[in-house]
Structures are given as C-alpha cells and as structure tokens.
Amino acid sequence: MTAVLQIIFDALSLGSLYALGALGIALIFGVMRLVNFAHGDFIAFCVFAMLWPSIDATAVVFVGLLPFYLLIPLLLIIGAALSILSEIIVFRRFRNTNPATMMIASFALGFVIRHVLLMFYSSRPKSITLWPSLGLPVDFLGAHIPMLQVVTIVITLAALAVLVLFLKRTRYGLEMRAAAENFTMARMLGVRANGVILLAFAISGMLAAAIGLILATISGTADINMGANVMLIAFIATVIGGLGSVPGAVAGGFIIGAASVVFQATLPHDARVFRDAFVYGAVIVVLLVRPQGLFAPKSAKQRV
C-alpha cells in the first residue's frame, strides 16, 4: 500500500512537472505553429537569474535570498519578460515563414541564451539551497513523502487550475483558444494577432520560471543544461497529446511522468538503467498507433 502510494506521488510530481513544460510549448505552438526549443534555456535562465554572476562552484545566491512571496512573482516576471523579448526580437521576424525555419530560429535563440549564461556563470553546476525545510518528509497514510514533493504537486495543480480558469473564463483566454484553433478566422473576428501571441509567450515564460524554481529546489543545483531534459520530454508530451491541444499537452505530460515512474518501479533491477529506452519505446508505439497524438484537435493541420 505505502509502495503504491509512493509511486502515485512520484508519478504525480514528475508528471506535473512535465505537464507544466508541455503547456508552455503547446500554448506557443497553438498560436504560431512554433515549437520553441529555447524553452529549456528559458528554464535555466530563470534559475540563474537568482544567482550573482560568478564562476565558483558554490553559488552566490542573490535574488534567491528574497522571501518566497517576493521571489516567486519576481521570477515569474523575469520568465515572462525573457519570453516576450524573444518574441519581439526574434520570432516576430519569422512569423510568416514555415514552421521549420521558426524551429531553427528557436534553436539559435537557445544557443545564445545558453552561451550568455556560460559567459557569466561558467559551465560548472552550482549547488544552491533555496528552501531547506522543504526537504523534510511528511507522513501520509504510512508513506514518507518529502514535503517538497507535496509542494510541487500542489503548486503545479494550482498553476494548471489558474491557467484553465484563465483559458475558459476570460475574454483573452477565449481569444487564445480560438486563435489556437484557427488563427486567421480569429483575426477576422477582431482578435489582435500580436496581443494573443505576446500573451502566449508571457504565460509560457512564467511556466518556464515555475519549472526552474521547482527543478532548482528539487535538485539543489543550478546547471546550464538543466532545462534541456525537461524541454525534450515536454516536447514529446505535446506530440503524444496531439500538437496544438492544450488539454492533450497536460495529459501527455502526466502520462510520460507516470510511465517513467512505473517503469522505474516495475522493471527488473538490471533493466532499470534502460528505463528511458522503455519510455521512448512506448512513445514510439503510441505514435505508430495514433500518429496525430492521443487528443489531436481537428485543427491540427497546417495553417494556410
């Protein structure tokens, strides 16, 4: 029982992290058919934004020393600002080019961000401790669950709930969903293209900041490549969920998170090191059966 509970908590916390990442990618893909591969570097940038530039192994925490009620909004703003700036400076210029060109532009942007971080912080991973008290376990029905895991799940579910409320209940959310389905039609109904796209980038950037905070807290390190793995899996999650589908992205994130944890727990001991191979194998099977993804929207075709 406690083992099952532990697996459920692991799956939920890993899945919710992937879901947040997948959402950040799906929102931007929805409004401009861009797979933003710089998203992982946005995550790393937000983590390093908490530190003083230095090349030492121990990080000099700077913004990270602020109390959480100041730190969290500040990081969200940093994430949103970085994301908005990259739309204005880079992606806007590629808006009417084909999706492959935009994707390559996003790789280029990612390289630039990574190398700026490299310049100021060096490639050495740094240890940071943000909230040590979160490492303590809590007892829940007999299972020892780290406090941090509970906090991660709660924060993610809260972020998802806020986002769903925004998308479902507000005028801008409605415009964003309409634009994701048929951008030209939405514009012909007076929806401002730049407004919707900037909003999608802002939200995506805030999601990246949230992931950065969670990752830094869980791992206790700041590493320039820390966003890359999440980005890759989050991208796969959006593909599995059906590119362009927001609920699909969330579901895809949780499915991959759950698959990783379940494989980790159930595979024979010798096979566990190959866990990721099993996960990606399962992904291939899913895509062979449903190439359009599990929750592909009818609008998933290319925009004209």
Add this chain to the structure above:
Amino acid sequence: MTLLAVDDLTVSYGRLTALRGVTLRIAEGEVLFVTGPNGAGKSTLLNAIAGVVPAGSGSITMDGAKVTGAPPENIARRGFSLVPEGRNVFGALSIEENLKVGVGMRADRHKIAGDLESVYAEFPMLADRRHTPAGMLSGGQQQMLVIGRALMTAPRIMAIDEPSLGLAPKIIDQVYEILVRLRAQRKLTLLIVEQSSTRAMMTGGRMILIRGGRIVLEGAATDLIKDERLKQAYFGFGDH
C-alpha cells in the same frame, strides 16, 4: 452613401493573377451578389477586402478611410465581417464561445448580452445546444452559427463566401430566408459570393459577375437573367 469602395484592385499569388483591376462600390443597406464560375477570383476579392490576402495594387476604402494593407483585425474592427468559405467554426469551442470570440473588440459592451439573446432568438437550435462543441453541429447548423457569430461583432458589412456550399437545398432556402430577414430588420449591408447566379436572381439586389479576375457584367440581378452574356461568362463561348 458608399460604405465600401474597391478601386482597380489587383491580387496575385506568385505568378498567378487572381484579380485584375476590379472596381466596385457598396452602398449602405445594399445587397451585392458577386457571382462567377469556379476560380474566377470571387473568394480572393473577399479575402483581399478582409485583409487576409495582400492587395498587389489598387485600393480598398471603408467609410472614406483607406484600409489597403491593414491587418485583418483592424478591418474587422471597422465593421467588415467575413464569413469565409467552408464556415470555419471553432470546433473545440462551444456554440456560445464561438459567438463570443468576436465581441472582444466591441466598444458597446452593454449591448452584447442583448445581441446574444437576439441571435439565439433567430437561431433557436443554437440556443438549445449553447454548450455543445461547435464541431458536433451539422453543416447547416454550422452555417447558422457562423452567421450568428458574424452578427455578434455588430458588423456594418457582412460578407458571406458561398453560404450554400455543401448544404441541402432546403437548408439553403432557410439560410437565405434568414439573410433576407436580417437585412430587413437590421439594415445590414450584405456582400454575398455565390457560384450560381440563380440565388442572386431569386433574392434580388445588385449583382456582379466575375470571370478570369475581371468584372464582366454588372446590374440588377433580375435584369441580368435575360442577358446572353451571362451564359457566355459561365460556359465560355464567345470571347473572354
């Protein structure tokens, strides 16, 4: 008073020229049919006015203000609402959400709720299913929905591209009944594109016939039926 003026409009897709020097005027409260064979440039004309397709040369003027080259959302905000071919409902959004996408730009917020009720009164089957995803509707119902959606933007000109495309004759009759009624009730200016000119003749109003990107005939729809040139334009005998 002229609401919309198109002057010497030319539109090209690469080396293919779809419209060659089209000039037309639409007065307030008028019904204008644009007809012509497949590939004549009818949809291109609507899309160019809506700002979806860039104009090569010439100008488009609404209310005396030049809108050539303006983005689609600005043209929509001036009161030009296009119901494009193939209906384009937002399939994952509910009927009510579809109706509300276009109200964000309206300045007269207090009128929105009343307009929603009057659209539901006009299309009762939309009211019954207001929380159903629009993708579940039949073709005819989707056509009603997109007309309702355009009405919710409180347009000054409503342009409809092939409202009868893919619909059963009985449903087409219904659609036109509603359009005629709306026009009478709301003094709506209508710009309707149809491949067949029979509808135009049944409905009345002014008609323009396009062929090969040019206006070849223009006049009252009921007069044009007697014109031999109408058949020529469709079937291509005689000169082009």
